[in-house]
Amino acid sequence: MVSLKKIAAIFAVSMLSTTAMAADKLKVGFVYVGPVGDHGWSYQHDQGRQAVEAAHGDLVETFFVEKVAEGPDAERVIERMARKGAGVIFTTSFGYMDSTLKVAKKFPKIKFEHATGYKQSDNVASYSARFYEGRYIIGQIAAKESKSGVAGYIGSFPIPEVVRGINAFMLGAQSVNPDFKLKVVWVNSWFDPGKEADAAKVLIGQGVDVITQHTDSTAPLQIAEQNGAKGFGQASDMASFAPKAQMTAIVDDWAPYYVARVKAVLDGTWKSGNTWDGIKPGMVSMTDYVNMADDTKVMAKATEAAISSGAKHVFSGPIYNQAGELMVKEGATLDDGALAGMDWYVKGVEQ
């Protein structure tokens, strides 16, 4: 036992020396729901983390834990980061919301940033991107490029964020082809390449020739590539995985937000809040429009410009729900509160 104690002591000393060196830096923690190698959602958040390191250099020290299950494990990982002395912690999945709030209550001096949730507190801010703006554009592209007139949509969980994306896609598609059809398949996971691929195969087997997904892997796009169908990158540019199938990708660019929020913590000006940025501030961007007809490209670019300038609001009336009831009047637009809690589908969604 003596030798064991000695070994532990040697370890402890070597640990102390490394922690002492980093004592002055602001520690910034990131919790990811998928692996950083998903080339989608978690990958983009990690790009943001790297941007924070690049921008603030010696002032910060960043670290992350990947593949953290939503639930008890998440709470442990977040608390561990807090106990490690993190100054600000970014929790990057909807399902971390309650765990984040619980830990934040215990550590009032630490700032927490939770992605895509709807609950805030004095030291928990929320942030999300208006992905639905991109969804509207790809809906238009899908309707114009599809020969069968049916698109497939691979969903994760029917939470408002995902429902909103489906509705925006459908409204975009209907603006081109009022009879456009959309088949939705749920895989009940944010990241499950196997299930996502199976869903894509099933959809293609049912006559779908354009696929989009609200999951984090590149699998659906790769299946589209193999089967001569078209698709879109989600969260990240996935062109290298599907050079012929990807028509464009909706890219989440978290870097500017992360850099700014960490700077606010460094400056002591951080305040809780709810940030929801779209194409105009650059939190959402579209990659090059390729693998489509020239007039489709022109239309997509025009729509992107209109959304960016504010001339076009995706959820502007008249909008009907599945039962045919008028949800948004002609000339009106849905406000952020209604968007945040969206729990109904627009007319034409088969779900």
Added chain:
Amino acid sequence: MKITLEKRAMASNFMTYASPIIAIGLTVVIGGIIFLLAGYNPLNALYYYFVDPVMSLWSIEEVVVKATPLVLIGAGLAICFSANIWNIGAEGQLTMGALAGAFIPVMFTDWQSPIGLVLMLLMGVGGGAAWAAIAAFLKNRFNVNEILTSLMLVYVAQYILDWFVRGPWRDPKGFNFPKSVDFEGWQLLPTYGDGRMHIGAIIAVIVVVILAIMMSRSMKGFEIKAIGNSRRAGAFAGFSYKSMTWFCFLLSGALAGLAGIIEVAGPAGHLQPTISPGYGFTAIIVAFLGRLNPIGVLMAGVLLAISYLGGDGAQMELGVSAKTAQVFQGMLLFLILACDTLIRYKIKFSVSQKSTEGALV
């Protein structure tokens, strides 16, 4: 040249108990080499995996929280495996236990009473046992291989849970996110300490003690070992293999179900589509690492829990991949099975094609 495994005349008693220690040692050495090759300081990495998680009180509490389901399930499986009965579906029994126990807080959201909590735990036990009974029935009645049925029933159980949390039991205020209502007050296990440590850990220790006494001091324990060593010899002694199958499945299922409801009424606090990161499967490693001995299972469960927390720490401090913790667990099981095999068999290289008597491979 042919390589065969030949049964040793007598396995060394000392080596049988040394086997897990050797396996852990080899895991640490091979793990260290992997870290070295990947460009990390191996001592640093091993420190974060195995020492750091027990260096603070909060962290020790979290180890206990993580070990509780592993120990509960592993102890039941150890009994099962001792009798040569293979319940591989503890993950499914855990799921059904959680579902059955959650019936009370989901259906009677306002009922606050210690009786409610006890009922929850009992229903968890019943749910797990009932699910395990399916595999036991199929084995006894139709002689269906229990490894297959118990494993396949895991997926069935997970889909049933999924249907409940997405359908009838979904939290009406949860913005469509697939989870049940949050449990409150007496619907949760009492905690102690400043963290999430709950009375489930005490229940697990009590279970371990009872099972250890049963195995070493009671007739039932003798019966289990007799049947495990030789089904035929057990039959001559008048022990029924069929009732042993029932006993083992009901016991291990009940404990897995208890682990499920303890997890849900403990750290989780609500039902969600995935309530366990594979505790039912990791517990198989725990059972073997613990020498199929309840006290050994307790120690093995704690060790595995430490490796989970070590995985978090190593990612945070060193930036190693989340997969590394799983590699460690897989390596551990592989090495312990390898050690066990080499203790009971010796490798024989023979040039002739004729296989030796008693050869396994």
